[in-house]
Amino acid sequence: MLxxxxxxxxxxxxxxxxxxxxxxxxxxxxxxxxxxxxxxTRYSPxxxxxxxxxxxxxxxxVGCVTMNYPLAARMLKVCKAFDSGIFTVxxxxxxxxxxxxxxxxxxxxxxxxIGEGERTLVELVKTVAEGNDIGHVAGIAFADGERVxxxxxxxxxxxxxxxxxxxxxxxxxxxxxALGVPCTIITSRGCPYGCIFCSAHHMFGRKIRxxxxxxxxxxxxxxxxxxxxxxxxxxxxxxxxxxxxxRQVCExxxxxxxxxxxxxxxxxxxxxxxxxxxxxxxxxxxxxxxVESADENILKTIRKGxxxxxxxxxxxxxxxxxxxxxxSYILGLPGESPExxxxxxxxxxxxxxxxxxxxAFHILAPLPGTELFEKINDYGxxxxxxxxxxxxxxxxxxxSATIRPEMIWEAxxxxxxxxxxxxxxxxxxxxxxxxxxxxxLEGIESQKFVWSLLQSDVLDRLGKIKAGTTADPAEARxxxxxxxxxxxxxxxxxxxxxxxxxxxxxxxxxxxxxxGARWQWSSSLEISPENKPSL
Numbered sequence: 001m002l003x004x005x006x007x008x009x010x011x012x013x014x015x016x017x018x019x020x021x022x023x024x025x026x027x028x029x030x031x032x033x034x035x036x037x038x039x040x041t042r043y044s045p046x047x048x049x050x051x052x053x054x055x056x057x058x059x060x061x062v063g064c065v066t067m068n069y070p071l072a073a074r075m076l077k078v079c080k081a082f083d084s085g086i087f088t089v090x091x092x093x094x095x096x097x098x099x100x101x102x103x104x105x106x107x108x109x110x111x112x113x114i115g116e117g118e119r120t121l122v123e124l125v126k127t128v129a130e131g132n133d134i135g136h137v138a139g140i141a142f143a144d145g146e147r148v149x150x151x152x153x154x155x156x157x158x159x160x161x162x163x164x165x166x167x168x169x170x171x172x173x174x175x176x177x178a179l180g181v182p183c184t185i186i187t188s189r190g191c192p193y194g195c196i197f198c199s200a201h202h203m204f205g206r207k208i209r210x211x212x213x214x215x216x217x218x219x220x221x222x223x224x225x226x227x228x229x230x231x232x233x234x235x236x237x238x239x240x241x242x243x244x245x246x247r248q249v250c251e252x253x254x255x256x257x258x259x260x261x262x263x264x265x266x267x268x269x270x271x272x273x274x275x276x277x278x279x280x281x282x283x284x285x286x287x288x289x290x291v292e293s294a295d296e297n298i299l300k301t302i303r304k305g306x307x308x309x310x311x312x313x314x315x316x317x318x319x320x321x322x323x324x325x326x327x328s329y330i331l332g333l334p335g336e337s338p339e340x341x342x343x344x345x346x347x348x349x350x351x352x353x354x355x356x357x358x359x360a361f362h363i364l365a366p367l368p369g370t371e372l373f374e375k376i377n378d379y380g381x382x383x384x385x386x387x388x389x390x391x392x393x394x395x396x397x398x399x400s401a402t403i404r405p406e407m408i409w410e411a412x413x414x415x416x417x418x419x420x421x422x423x424x425x426x427x428x429x430x431x432x433x434x435x436x437x438x439x440x441l442e443g444i445e446s447q448k449f450v451w452s453l454l455q456s457d458v459l460d461r462l463g464k465i466k467a468g469t470t471a472d473p474a475e476a477r478x479x480x481x482x483x484x485x486x487x488x489x490x491x492x493x494x495x496x497x498x499x500x501x502x503x504x505x506x507x508x509x510x511x512x513x514x515x516g517a518r519w520q521w522s523s524s525l526e527i528s529p530e531n532k533p534s535l
């Protein structure tokens with residue numbers, strides 16, 4: 001059983017691609033696997049124990065990042081308490097760089113899968129199943145008494161095309177579709193850049209490994225055709241790091257005349273007019289730039305490798321081609337001061353007003369595995385907390401001689417006021433009949449509604465209709481709306497309108513049984529546009 005660890009809605013939950021890849025390689029080796037996705041399912045120890053009772057796994061693996069590591073560790077503790085014979089393994093960037101702390105402070109964790117985990121997990125599962133010594137499995141760490149054993153490093157996968165497709169059919173995709181989020185895909189792994197606040201190049205190497213463009217587009221076609229997603233998010237560290245590879249992906253999408261929107265992470269200095277124009281023709285509607293700061297000294301210190309002028313040029317190129325830009329900034333980097341914060345906020349506002357670029361400010365969280373974390377004192381920063389749950393980029397974790405937490409809070413309060421002012425304008429324009437603003441507000445309300453359904457487990461708790469109560473699907477639908485409206489304290493009209501959207505998209509289904517009927521989210525194999533469940 002592979003488990004994804006819960007995150008708040010504001011962290012933008014996306015289908016967990018890494019777990020789907022792991023499930024894919026396990027399935028290829030005829031190893032039975034399930035995914036328990038707590039990103040879009042309300043977590044409780046009782047829910048986890050129920051799933052363990054139903055499935056009885058021999059091994060449980062959990063993936064996490066720094067901010068949800070504490071919850072991931074607690075979940076594995078629940079698994080061990082349920083059955084001490086369950087082998088527990090954890091993976092992800094956080095634990096890959098905190099081997100001793102993780103294993104010695106959480107003795108119920110049997111092993112850490114370090115770095116890229118596909119081949120490691122397959123070998124580990126087979127070794128555990130056969131009762132052999134896990135010390136011969138490369139790429140893991142485990143505790144031997146008070147000593148942490150790190151096995152031989154495992155090399156990165158050179159040929160990514162050798163990996164099977166991610167086992168997305170094991171994910172609760174209807175829930176992600178209902179939230180309106182994109183499906184994720186990679187065209188490469190690896191990052192050639194050396195930003196001191198990022199661990200990507202340590203996890204996946206500095207040499208970029210590319211997938212075959214034809215296979216990438218095969219996968220995009222399948223995601224659209226079989227799972228009904230209308231938007232794809234390419235989550236490569238830098239999609240346009242190699243223009244020839246990016247061009248081949250785009251040209252293959254155009255050759256097949258795919259009608260799907262997509263977005264990509266890239267850098268402001270790695271876009272050209274020709275490249276972005278091609279991306280736009282292929283369906284790209286959004287690029288995400290990591291800007292971090294508008295202060296040149298800070299950019300040099302963090303080894304970002306760009307200048308504010310690079311950012312301005314990149315934003316102008318992208319928006320000029322009709323591609324939206326989302327720019328991300330980090331407050332609290334080495335050298336930050338009230339003056340540099342004002343500079344960054346003024347810069348973000350300027351490119352927003354001039355080119356229409358959207359932006360967001362986050363707060364520095366020095367993550368394990370980054371040069372900044374390892375050499376924090378060398379960069380003039382002091383870490384204020386080792387409570388990993390606070391490392392969510394939404395609260396100050398560091399301070400320096402020139403920036404204190406209260407200054408960061410004040411800056412974020414100013415940013416929040418700017419954002420609220422922007423939403424006031426959107427609401428005013430919507431009230432005046434602006435169709436795009438109306439669409440945006442309706443989308444936000446629908447997402448809130450779905451998130452409330454997911455986090456309160458409404459369908460699991462209230463979706464069952466006893467035998468003999470009604471045999472009429474329309475009445476069953478009306479009864480579901482009444483129950484949801486009461487549970488979420490919403491009007492019946494609002495509830496009916498939102499559930500109708502989910503039904504029309506084929507994301508909810510009524511399943512008939514001998515003891516009655518039950519409303520549930522559609523399975524991943526039943527939600528393609530051509531195969532909507534009917535009532």
